[in-house]
Amino acid sequence: ETDAQATAEASRQADDDAHKAKGALETEKPILAQVRSLDQRLDDQKEALREGEAACRRDAARLAADEQAMMAEEARRVGMAEELARVEAYCIEHRPDEWLVANLAGVEEQVNGLIAKQREIVRKAQAVQDAQAASRKATEALDAWTAEAEKLKREQARAAAQLQREKEALAPLLENRLLREYRADKDALLREKALLAQIAKLEDLRAKLEDGKPCPLCGAEAHPYAAGNVPAADEVDRKITALDERIEKAEEHEAAIRKCEAAESKARSQQADAEKHEALAAGEKKTAERAVAEADASLRELRDELATRRQSLFEKLQPLSVAEDVDADFATLLETLRERLRQWQSRLGEQARLGKALAALDAAIREIAGALEVQRASLEDKRTKLEEARREIAETSDRRKNIYGDKDPVAEERRLSQAIADAEGRQEEARDRHGQIQRQWHLAKDRIDSLKTAIAGRESELGRLETEFAAARASAGFADESSFLAARLDPGEREALTARANELERRLTELKARRDDREKRLQSEQARRLTDETLEVLQPRFERGEAALKSLRDELADLRTRLRQNDEARKRLKGKQAAIEAQERECGRWARLHELIGSADGTKFRNFAQGLTFEMMIGHANRQLRKMSDRYLLVLDETEPLELDVVDNYQAGATRSTKNLSGGESFIVSLALALGLSHMSSRNVRVDSLFLDEGFGTLDDEALDMALETLAGLRQDGKLIGVISHVLALKERIATQIQVTPVSGGRSRIAGPGCQGVA
Incomplete structure (x- = not known):
């Protein structure tokens, strides 16, 4: 009760503190609102000041950058003006070079003629040297063949004398007979020798011969050798030996004679050849001397013509202050003139470019200057506004300090709100504490009253229970209460037995529930009365049903297996189908390629490849054709890949066949195709020469000029252009000619550069 009174006093004090805190907050709210408004204004003004300062800094940086750009542009203008002054000074100093603009082409033609003439002179001088060398060679050959003829003549004389000596030595040996006669004598002696040898072998047979009786061998009746008169073999041998010696000596002399005759015949033949070569060398010497004279005369003529042309060239170059130089290199001179022309044209172009750039730069400088003035004025205006903003911020800050000092209204409001919250928390806590004490006091009071009533009501019950306990104890055999307490089980055993009893009770309950459920199900099945048949009748049927169910399950498993295999087969088929589609696409691509370029004899591919090259050539030809005329355009025929059509732009772009072109049109188209071909090149083939045979006679003057200008451009690209024509206009336009x-x-x-007579 004392605590309740104390908590009631604390609750009243907390109510007073909360009321005072709320009053303080209500008092401060108008001031806080005014201060917040001033702080918000200050924040806005400071933010505007920061933005203005940043803008001023950006404008100042931009102004500085523009001023730097202005200075750079002015410096650039000074440099450009100086460059322009130098270019103008160059143009004034080299004013004569302007003459080259209109006359360099003629000078180039003259110089090229002089260079060609110099080359011709060089070739002619080389021809003179070659002729002189040929003359010297012919003289040397003549002298050599003359000496060779004399030498061979002496050798022929020596061979003839030797032949005469051999014949004179053979004459006494043969004694006015022929060598074959001596050989016939030798053969007769050899036969005689053989006969004597045969006779000597028939000695026994000769002894049996009788005069008047025929010989058994030959049948003759006369027997000259029967009496032994056989010629002596030694005499025959002596004669054969003598003949052998004579024949051998004669053969040696005859061999020497044949050798001498061969040597004499060879010397005579060589002498004849030497005399023939001597005559040819004499003719070649005369021819070489005549060629030297002709080449020397032609060289003098060329040098005189070169001197005349050189003098004419330098007279023409007098406006350029080019001094005449006999040893001048015309190629270097021409390149110098070209360089002077390039320098002049370059400086003129540079002068025009610098003039335009200087004018544009002046305009840009004026524009930058105007922009700088605007930027300076804008920056000054922004700076003035910044000063005004700073003054307004200072005034607002002073007003705020006068109202609230340096205190933070948010922090003050948070402090007052926190004080109110703390007071209210204390108030609520005191109220809760007081309510709790009050509740506890009332509960305690009610509990006391209840306990007093319960004690009064249970005193009689307690006496009754003590009487019943004493009677039960006595009937159980316990003398007193202490013996009963001693006989009790310990708490652990009692708890275990209690738990076991509870578990048995639970199981008994579950079994009763299961029995009741089975009985209910049995009653339900009996109430359904599905069949009246007995178990013995239903058991086989059940087994058959089980077998059928097993069969159906096996069939279902087989069907599932087949379905799985079918799914796998479908997946494989899908993969194969994708592969087939890919192959069909590839086959289609090759079929399209075959349709475009495929054929058994290669015609389509050849036409395709030739068509690519043909199309490239048409592109080059159209570029050349555009230089000559804007009327025609070459295109491929839509039906024939290697045929041409011509688009006539002067006839509303009508497409014409090349077969319907006039002579002049055909020539222009042919020339364009030839020029296009000349521009085509590969790694191994380059077309550097082009020869045009006739066709110029069908052109009008304008077309002829265009064609010649195009050919001149090709010539400047380093290509050799040859024109074969009877048109007189070409003769006047082409400097280098072979007539x-x-x-x-x-x-x-033929006459012209590189042409010379052949003896």
Whole structure:
């Protein structure tokens, strides 16, 4: 009760503190609102000041950058003006070079003629040297063949004398007979020797011969050798030996004679050849001397013509202050003139470019200057506004300090709110404490009253229970209460037995529930009365049903297996189908390629490849054709890949066949194709030469000029252009010419650079 009174006093004090805190907050709220408004204004003004300062810094940086750009542009203008002054000074100093603009082409033609003439002179001088060398060679050959002829003549004389000596030595040995006669005598002696040898072998047979009786061998009746008159073999041998010696000596002399005759014949033949070569060398010497004279005369003429042309060239170059130089290199001179022209044209172009750039730069400088003035004025205006903003911030800050000092209204409001919250918390805590004490006091009071009533009501029950306990104890055999307490089990055993009893009780309950459930199910099945048949009748049927169910399950498993295999087969088929589709796409691509370029004899591919090259050539030809005329355009025929059509832009872009072109149009198209071909090149083939045979006679003056200008451009690209024509206009336009003049006898004479007479 004392605690309740104390908590009631604490609750009243907490109510007073909360009321005072709320009053303080209510008092401060108008001031806080005014201060917040001032702080918000200050924040806005400071933010605006920061933005203005940042803008001023950006404008100042931009102004500084523009001023730097202005200075850079002015410095650039000074440099450009100086460069322009130098270019103008160069143009004034080299004013004569302007003459090259209109006259360099003529000078190039003259210089090229002089270079060609110099080359011709060099070739002619080389021809003179070659002729002189040929003359010297012919003289040396003549001298050599003359000496060789004299030498061979002496050798022929020596061979003839030797032959005469051999014949004179053979004459006494043969004694006015022929050698074959001596050989016939030798053969007769040899036969005689053989006969004597045969006779000597028939000695026994000779002894049996009788005069008047025939010989058994030959049948003769006369027997000259029967009496032993056989010629002596030694005499025959002596004669054969003598003949052998004579024949051997004669053969040696005859061999020497044949050798001498061969040597004499060879010397005579060589002498004849030497005399023939001597005559040829004499003719070649005369021819070489005549060629030297002709080449020397032609060289003098060329040098005179070169001197005349050189003088004409330097007279033409007098406006350029080019001094005449006999040993001048015309190629270097021409390159120098070209360089002077390039420098002049470059400086003129540079002067025009610098003039335009200087004018544009002046305009840009004026524009930058105007922008700088605007930026300076804008920056000054922003700086003035910044000063005004700073003054407003200072005034607002002073007003705020006068109202609330340096205190933070948010922190003050948070402090007052926290004080109110703390007071209210204390108030709520005191109220809760007081309510709790009050509740506890009332509960305690009610409990006391209840306990008093329960004690009064249970005193009689307690006496009754003590009487019943004493009677039960006595009936159980316990003398007193202490013996009963001693006989009791310990708490652990009692708890174990209690738990076991509870478990048995639980199981008994579950079994009763299961029995009741089975009985209910049995009653339910009996109430359904599915069949009246007995178990003995139903058991076989059940077994058959089980077998059928097993069969159905096996069939179902087989069907599932087949379904799985079917799914796998479908997946494989899908993969194969994808592969087939890929192959069909690849086959289609090859089929399209075959349709485009495939054929058994390669015609389509050849036409395709030739069509690519043909299309490339048409592109080059159209670029050349565009230089000559804007009327025509070459295109591929839509039906024939290697045929041409012509688009006529002067006839509303009509497409015409090349077969319908006039002579002049055909020539222009042919020339464009030839020029296009000349521009085509590969790694191994380059077309550097182009020869045009006739066709210029079908062109009008304008088309002829265009064609010649195009050919001149090709010539400047380093290509050799040859024109064969009877058109007189070409003769006047082409400097380097080879003229063909017909002469009698179906022959023609050529004259021009690189042409010389053949003896």
